[in-house]
Amino acid sequence: GIQVEQSPPDLILQEGANxxxxxxxxxxxxxxxxxxxxxxGQLINLFYIPSGTKQNGRLSATTVAxxxxxxxxxxxxxxxxxxxxxxxxEYYGNNRLAFGKGNxxxxxx
Amino acid sequence: xxxVTQSPTHLIKTRGQHVTLRCSPISxxxxxxxxxxVLGQGPQFIFQYYEKExxxxxxxxxxxxARQFPxxxxxxxxxxxxxxxSALYLCASSRTGTGAETQYFGxxxxxxxx
Numbered sequence: 001g002i003q004v005e006q007s008p009p010d011l012i013l014q015e016g017a018n019x020x021x022x023x024x025x026x027x028x029x030x031x032x033x034x035x036x037x038x039x040x041g042q043l044i045n046l047f048y049i050p051s052g053t054k055q056n057g058r059l060s061a062t063t064v065a066x067x068x069x070x071x072x073x074x075x076x077x078x079x080x081x082x083x084x085x086x087x088x089x090e091y092y093g094n095n096r097l098a099f100g101k102g103n104x105x106x107x108x109x
Numbered sequence: 110x111x112x113v114t115q116s117p118t119h120l121i122k123t124r125g126q127h128v129t130l131r132c133s134p135i136s137x138x139x140x141x142x143x144x145x146x147v148l149g150q151g152p153q154f155i156f157q158y159y160e161k162e163x164x165x166x167x168x169x170x171x172x173x174x175a176r177q178f179p180x181x182x183x184x185x186x187x188x189x190x191x192x193x194x195s196a197l198y199l200c201a202s203s204r205t206g207t208g209a210e211t212q213y214f215g216x217x218x219x220x221x222x223x
Binding site: 004030031033035040041042043045048050086088090095096097098099100101102 | 142144146149150151152153154157164165167197199201206207208209210211212213214215216217219
């Protein structure tokens, strides 16, 4: 099956700092989503981004499909950004999301 | 519109028992998928259903089964529970389940098997 690797696994940030999370995947995909999992376990949709660049407030994401990676940028981090960020991909005809192991982010005041 | 809903939120069972988890998709969505997330890992795909038909099954034993109803809601059943079945069970819905579309997740059901 498709492999999804996220880095770094753990990240500690000072409030106000910027960060970049990376997701590498091993095959061509037709779906790539970034999620933020809150402390209660809910997966919050951040981006649907199989290719290109999108921005939503302080968050932005870029997927370079030909090179099989995606980046999630967090700018001016806040304590509410703490949690686990997951990258998930779906490859053609597979009808299922394959998740990475996540990036655990802690933002300290 | 309401998001994906799941019930119950928490559940405690003992080994060997049976459990049924329920999911209602977003209105207008016809595909439901189930995922299992154990502590410290990303979610793992269990099943996908579309129009009451199973479209995909992950690497889970036959103790796991599911079905989808005419109103597109779904049930996940697990028989003969093992300690290792303790996990967060997540349901996701999408319009067609054909890929290339956003999947939306519910809040999950936390299952503890003692």
